[in-house]
Amino acid sequence: MGTLDGKVALVTGAGRGIGRGIARLLAREGAAIVVNDLGSSLDGTGADVSVAEQVAREIDPSGERAVFNSHSVADFDGAGAMIGQAIDEFGRIDIVVNVAGILRDRMIFNMTPEEWQAVVDVHLKGTFNTCRWAAIRFREQGGGGRLINFTSSSAFGAAGQPNYAAAKAGIIGLTLSCASALARHGVTANAILPGAATRMIDSIPRTREAALAESGKLPSELAIGTERDPDNVASIVAYLASDAAQGVNGHLFAAYGYNIGLVSQPKIIKTLRADHRWTVEELCDVVPRAFAAELAENQNDPGIGEKMRGIPDEQWVEARPGLRFWGTKLEPYGEQVW
Numbered sequence: 001m002g003t004l005d006g007k008v009a010l011v012t013g014a015g016r017g018i019g020r021g022i023a024r025l026l027a028r029e030g031a032a033i034v035v036n037d038l039g040s041s042l043d044g045t046g047a048d049v050s051v052a053e054q055v056a057r058e059i060d061p062s063g064e065r066a067v068f069n070s071h072s073v074a075d076f077d078g079a080g081a082m083i084g085q086a087i088d089e090f091g092r093i094d095i096v097v098n099v100a101g102i103l104r105d106r107m108i109f110n111m112t113p114e115e116w117q118a119v120v121d122v123h124l125k126g127t128f129n130t131c132r133w134a135a136i137r138f139r140e141q142g143g144g145g146r147l148i149n150f151t152s153s154s155a156f157g158a159a160g161q162p163n164y165a166a167a168k169a170g171i172i173g174l175t176l177s178c179a180s181a182l183a184r185h186g187v188t189a190n191a192i193l194p195g196a197a198t199r200m201i202d203s204i205p206r207t208r209e210a211a212l213a214e215s216g217k218l219p220s221e222l223a224i225g226t227e228r229d230p231d232n233v234a235s236i237v238a239y240l241a242s243d244a245a246q247g248v249n250g251h252l253f254a255a256y257g258y259n260i261g262l263v264s265q266p267k268i269i270k271t272l273r274a275d276h277r278w279t280v281e282e283l284c285d286v287v288p289r290a291f292a293a294e295l296a297e298n299q300n301d302p303g304i305g306e307k308m309r310g311i312p313d314e315q316w317v318e319a320r321p322g323l324r325f326w327g328t329k330l331e332p333y334g335e336q337v338w
């Protein structure tokens with residue numbers, strides 16, 4: 001018995017990296033899988049149908065529990081065909097996991113409109129495309145469904161990725177909108193900020209060079225079986241896809257190695273109210289004084305993974321052997337009831 005017995009899942013970008021691990025785990029938990037992957041290079045050029053095919057064959061060589069396709073998620077009709085394939089092959093769709101992604105990193109002052117558009121098309125439009133087709137079907141099926149979308153801590157200000165940061169921030173908004181709109185149909189929508197050594201990480205020059213110099217291997221090769229293994233991200237996705245997570249809707253989870261973090265939603269932290277329209281002169285005077293501490297403490301921060309890894313040992317509370325807990329609400333790190 002698996003937690004996803006009888007369910008049908010589409011996983012985009014499932015031919016490599018994080019998506020491949022998700023497709024395999026969802027299948028092990030009992031779901032039938034549509035494995036989607038364009039089979040493109042990291043910058044989104046090229047295509048190779050064998051990338052999706054291989055993962056589907058690994059999951060089920062007979063093709064009874066796993067099928068594949070190589071449509072681009074950026075293609076609206078192609079995304080519709082993915083949902084159609086789930087229904088034709090397995091009779092329904094219950095879970096959509098949007099993992100497909102590319103990179104075209106460039107500083108804002110060097111970025112071309114084409115580099116901007118290609119990344120926005122795959123990440124933001126691609127996620128809209130599958131969510132849109134799935135939402136229609138979820139409603140027709142009479143309720144229930146899971147949207148699990150991949151965003152990134154880069155959304156909070158990665159300097160060399162204006163296209164990617166904007167698309168990933170857009171995915172957060174899209175996910176939260178779906179969560180609000182579809183809750184009445186029993187659908188949940190949540191987003192994941194992952195961290196794992198895949199070919200995306202191999203593409204970071206400093207990280208790649210350091211790994212090659214030390215071991216002659218790429219970061220993704222060194223990661224297999226370690227905390228940096230992309231397969232580690234799949235567990236939280238399978239949980240969110242399960243009936244056990246029916247009440248978890250509209251949240252952001254960070255999944256870095258063996259850390260699962262719950263990310264806060266933006267909220268007002270301090271307000272100034274006047275009895276008239278503010279003058280610019282008043283704001284020049286008051287804002288630096290009133291918000292000084294908050295402006296300093298509340299910087300944008302694309303480095304969530306490093307922050308999580310850097311939590312000092314003494315700040316963790318042991319919940320049970322092998323499981324530790326850290327939370328801002330625990331200060332000064334009192335007893336945690338598990």
Ligand SMILES: NC(=O)c1ccc[n+]([C@@H]2O[C@H](COP(=O)([O-])OP(=O)(O)OC[C@H]3O[C@@H](n4cnc5c(N)ncnc54)[C@H](O)[C@@H]3O)[C@@H](O)[C@H]2O)c1
Pocket residue numbers: 012013014015016017018019036037038039040041042044051071072073074098099100101102122126150151152153193194195196197198199200201230
């Ligand atoms: N690896 C990380 O640390 C990290 C960090 C933050 C966010 N992410 C996000 O996680 C997701 C997975 O990343 P990964 O590291 O496994 O990358 P990856 O490059 O290993 O895998 C991405 C897969 O998506 C496929 N793909 C690309 N464009 C597609 C399209 N138009 N249609 C269908 N498939 C397409 C690729 O062929 C590839 O197999 C991405 O959305 C990425 O932005 C990853």
